[in-house]
Structure formats: C-alpha cells, structure tokens
Amino acid sequence: MKVALSGVLFLFSAIASAQDASVGKDLFQECVACHSIKSGENLVGPSLAGTYGKKAGAAEGFRYSGPLKKSGLTWDEGALDAYIANPQAAIPGTRMPYSGMSSAESRKNLIAYLRTL
Numbered sequence: 001m002k003v004a005l006s007g008v009l010f011l012f013s014a015i016a017s018a019q020d021a022s023v024g025k026d027l028f029q030e031c032v033a034c035h036s037i038k039s040g041e042n043l044v045g046p047s048l049a050g051t052y053g054k055k056a057g058a059a060e061g062f063r064y065s066g067p068l069k070k071s072g073l074t075w076d077e078g079a080l081d082a083y084i085a086n087p088q089a090a091i092p093g094t095r096m097p098y099s100g101m102s103s104a105e106s107r108k109n110l111i112a113y114l115r116t117l
C-alpha cells in the first residue's frame with residue numbers, strides 16, 4: 001500500500017511541476033523584452049537558457065555588472081527566488097532594471113519554467 005501511495009504522490013508531484021512550468025512560461029512573457037531562451041542569444045539581458053544550476057555572471061558573451069560577477073551565487077531555487085523578487089536587494093549594484101515580482105507563487109512557477117530551459 002505504501003509503495004502504491006508513493007507512486008501516486010510522485011505522479012501528482014510531477015503533474016504539479018508540469019503545471020507550474022506551464023504557468024511560468026506564461027509569466028516569462030514579462031522577461032522576453034530583455035532575455036532570450038536561445039542559448040548564446042543575449043539581448044539587453046543575458047540568455048536564460050541553461051541558467052538554472054549555473055554560476056551567476058558566467059554565461060559567455062554577456063557583460064555582467066561587477067557585483068553580479070562577484071556575488072558567488074549559483075542560480076538555484078533560493079538565489080533565483082530572491083533575485084526575481086527584488087534584483088537590487090539580492091545583489092546591490094546589479095544592472096537589472098526590473099523592480100521585482102512580488103508574488104511568491106508566480107516566482108515559484110517562473111523558476112519551474114526556467115528549470116526546463
């Protein structure tokens with residue numbers, strides 16, 4: 001019974017993640033003016049393809065601010081959540097002119113989408 005229940009919970013978890021990423025993809029429309037999802041295609045902001053799990057400020061071909069390069073952050077759930085909520089508070093001196101996404105649920109969904117890139 002425990003194995004069956006675990007399987008059902010895993011399935012629901014996978015479905016919820018897919019739904020979150022789908023919602024996050026829609027939310028990403030706020031980001032497309034500055035960010036591409038094509039690897040190596042930098043716009044005003046860097047491409048976000050493959051960002052999740054990478055060191056902040058390390059994507060080739062983009063000129064990052066000194067504070068971002070020196071932040072030592074890795075773009076994981078916590079770092080992305082803080083940065084998307086308020087870039088200037090997360091990394092003072094960053095050049096990202098975005099005022100932040102106040103909804104924790106929206107940030108969670110956006111991060112779920114970024115993980116798929």
